[in-house]
Amino acid sequence: MKIPIAKIRNNNILNIEEQIDIKGIGENAKLVKPAILKGLLKYAGSEEIYFEGTLYAEVELVCVRCLNKFVQKFKINFSETYIPKSFATSQSRERDVDLKELDVFTYNGNVIDTINIAREILIQYIPPYPICPACRAEKNDI
Numbered sequence: 842m843k844i845p846i847a848k849i850r851n852n853n854i855l856n857i858e859e860q861i862d863i864k865g866i867g868e869n870a871k872l873v874k875p876a877i878l879k880g881l882l883k884y885a886g887s888e889e890i891y892f893e894g895t896l897y898a899e900v901e902l903v904c905v906r907c908l909n910k911f912v913q914k915f916k917i918n919f920s921e922t923y924i925p926k927s928f929a930t931s932q933s934r935e936r937d938v939d940l941k942e943l944d945v946f947t948y949n950g951n952v953i954d955t956i957n958i959a960r961e962i963l964i965q966y967i968p969p970y971p972i973c974p975a976c977r978a979e980k981n982d983i
């Protein structure tokens with residue numbers, strides 16, 4: 842869902858709940874069913890948007906030890922502040938650092954795209970080397 846910044850500014854606080862089909866979360870990772878994103882968006886002044894919520898997702902992963910597929914459930918609480926990408930770009934130029942090094946979350950144009958946000962959040966939590974519950978149990982036995 843693309844939410845206009847103007848709408849958040851006018852409402853001051855906006856509650857959202859939506860189902861999102863997130864694609865592109867990794868080569869061996871895919872959603873079993875649409876993720877659910879719940880939260881509230883708050884206009885924090887100076888074009889800054891505060892976004893607090895929870896992302897629920899069920900992701901099919903491939904175990905790096907036994908190569909079996911398994912499903913991992915995620916419930917991710919988050920709270921982030923998003924600034925316009927143009928602000929971040931000029932900041933990085935002023936301080937002569939790479940945009941990535943600024944470690945800020947940005948949005949592009951006049952909208953917040955919740956699909957992009959959900960993807961960014963979920964990718965951070967998907968383990969780079971997933972291990973299925975069976976292999977994990979075996980490991981703990983040793």
Ligand SMILES: [Zn+2]
Pocket residue numbers: 904905906907908909972973974975976977
């Ligand atoms: Zn395994």
